[in-house]
Amino acid sequence: xxxxxxxxxxxxxxxxxxxxxxxxxxxxxxxxxxxxxxxxxxxxxxxxxxxxxxxxxxxxxxxxxxxxxxxxxxxxxxxxxxxxxxxxxxxxxxxxx
Numbered sequence: 001x002x003x004x005x006x007x008x009x010x011x012x013x014x015x016x017x018x019x020x021x022x023x024x025x026x027x028x029x030x031x032x033x034x035x036x037x038x039x040x041x042x043x044x045x046x047x048x049x050x051x052x053x054x055x056x057x058x059x060x061x062x063x064x065x066x067x068x069x070x071x072x073x074x075x076x077x078x079x080x081x082x083x084x085x086x087x088x089x090x091x092x093x094x095x096x097x
Contacts, residue, residue, distance in 0.1 A: 008094050012039055013051050015087040017060060018076040022083065026070035033068060035087045042091040 016035045020026055030036060039048035052068070055061045062069050076083065 008090070009047075009051055011090055012043075012087065013055055015083055015090065016051065016055065017070065017074075018078060018083045019080065019087075020061065020068065020070040021074055021076050022078075022080045026073050027064075027067045029066050030068055031066075034084055036068075038084075038087055038091055042094075 012035070016033070016039075019033065019035045020028060036048055036052065039051060052061070056063065060070070060072055062071055078086070
């Protein structure tokens with residue numbers, strides 16, 4: 001894995017955490033977690049699951065049944081739409097390179 005790939009995945013993980021922080025109750029069902037679904041579409045489900053696994057191992061999120069819950073809440077500086085647009089641009093441009 002190159003450093004560019006690591007930077008992409010790290011940035012993707014940050015976007016996932018930002019979206020969770022902006023969701024009501026700091027939790028979301030996986031099927032409604034838009035940054036996760038974007039990652040599944042652009043990078044494949046195995047990569048999206050690997051990023052989620054690393055977030056769980058790092059203690060940032062936990063899985064409660066059908067929900068993913070943010071354990072370390074923070075205050076993102078972006079709105080939800082800005083986070084989703086940024087995640088889309090990140091994944092769409094990285095995929096073309």
